[in-house]
Amino acid sequence: MTRVNTPGRGRNAVEVRGLVKHFGETKAVDGIDLDVREGTVMGVLGPNGAGKTTLVRCLSTLLIPDAGTATVAGYDVVRQPRALRRTIGLTGQYASVDEKLSGWENLYMIGRLLDFSRAEARRRADELLERFSLTEAAKRPVGKYSGGMRRRLDLAASMIGRPRVLYLDEPTTGLDPRTRNEVWDEVKRIVADGNTVLLTTQYMEEAEQLATELTVVDHGKVIAEGTVRELKAKVGGRTLLVRPVDPDQLPVMTAAVAEAGLDGIAGAGTDPAGEALSVPIISDEQLTAVVGLLGARGYGIADISIHLPSLDEVFLSITGRPAAKTDEAEEETAKA
Amino acid sequence: MSATTTQERPAPAAPVQGSEDGRIGLRANLRHIGALVRRNALQIKQNPESMADALLMPIVFTLLFVYVFGGAIAGEDGGYPNWIVPGLMAMMGLSIAMAVGTGVHEDFSKGVMDRFRSMPIARSSVLIAKVVVEIGRLLVTMAVLLVVGLAVGMELNGRWLELLAAVGLSTLFGASLTWIFILLGLTMSSAQAIQGMAFMVMMPLQFGSSIFVPTETMPGWLQAFADVNPLSQLAEASRNLINGTGEVGGPALSVVLWSVGITLVTAPLAISKFRKKV
């Protein structure tokens, strides 16, 4: 079941084996195995209560696991917590900055706690505020920041010590699309710098944007894993929706795509609302091919959109049941 | 699974000095405590009302006791202010420490504590910083108390060093009490419960002592309690220091022993509680 990386594919920054953490009757984490290769983004995808936060808290030494082992950068979470803390950065699900302090003071304090000299801590605070577009708000108390600003500050705070492994627990939940994109861009930069990121999310789109590999968890267990591409293939990938300028052309367009015999494309049809051409696609090449075909045939296109499978659809196709928690579902996973 | 054992372990991320798990040296520890004290001080600056109790309590209590009870409660030698101000010094330590419980509860349920606990700092430094800040608040309170005390007629007759010693004793005892209330704040689940508990601790200690009245008028059993009560010892030591009226060594030693004892028991408990808090 576990995908164990061979050394040739790069070293593991995070290795989790049989990790268990129960809270009384609640099996928050119930035997998770997980590998994160150095320099990649691992997306941990799961619905509310799946155990994502508990996993991250175990990996950042905030919780002591009941059983199993976990190492981060080679350090054991239980036996070498101090050394481990030197290599990680954590952006928790709930803002972990001091609301009463200004953004600058928060970052400066963290720099000092990380043994930077005063001058270094000052420089690093300025630098990160600049990088996260918070320079203007630097002197204001964080309590007066917007949700997006607070999130960015939180991210900046986790970056002060240049951690090699960064945990992001639902970094964009509750953010508007623009702010979400900003956070995504930052995460991409962090990875481009060669760091490793473990990211939890409830959004398929976020996982697709950022993650190299995905682990889907539910009820404290891994229910699926693989690259984004593999998982998408498993759940049916994306759907391309093309709305013609002239709705009457819809049937001919559909027929044109269906008959063109484009590589790997099958099942072109109309969307449930009957307003757009709908084509399931797996690769970006297919996307280009379909749009190119329609353009070459001279059809007027009013709107193009891509529909990603939602987390619910992913769950439905993996487990055959919705992500919602029910007692029956509980039993099912227990058996599985 | 079996492949796990053959896996290559990545090299340690950063050079870790000292033992394998990288113990934190004393200098680094002091620097961390400094940064955390600065955080608490900035919070006070941001929210100056949080100093209101520390500033107003000594004024209100001194005026209350001197002008309302002053006539009724018999003054001993040196006048009533000379008798009550050392008692109030002892009381302030308890009252300032008491407020820490709810503060700690509120502060420590915030996300920023997760950050501190996931950073390479000794977890005790977060608590020690809190105690340092409370000592600062207590010193401010005592300064106000002494200014008001002198204004209403307390006489020092040049016994400044003895006064300093009395302030030192009260601060030491107040700091040890702070650990008790930090422990309470970390243990109990709601602010109300902590407040209730704090009052239950404070009331008997405060009134079953010689802070406000001499113990001679108390019934035997209460007198026995009041005489061993460290607050009585503290009040007596301070009175004798400031007024030069009697023996200092015995009560002072008793206060020091109590302070050290309380700290040795409650500080490690509080730190381990903080370490394990989920």
Ligand SMILES: Nc1ncnc2c1ncn2[C@@H]1O[C@H](COP(=O)(O)OP(=O)(O)OP(=O)(O)O)[C@@H](O)[C@H]1O
């Ligand atoms: N400290 C705790 N004490 C008791 N139960 C807990 C505790 N922390 C988490 N749980 C329970 O463990 C389960 C997993 O919680 P967790 O927070 O890890 O889920 P999650 O995947 O992060 O969910 P979300 O998407 O809502 O953040 C939940 O049922 C939760 O109620």
Ligand SMILES: [Mg+2]
């Ligand atoms: Mg969570």
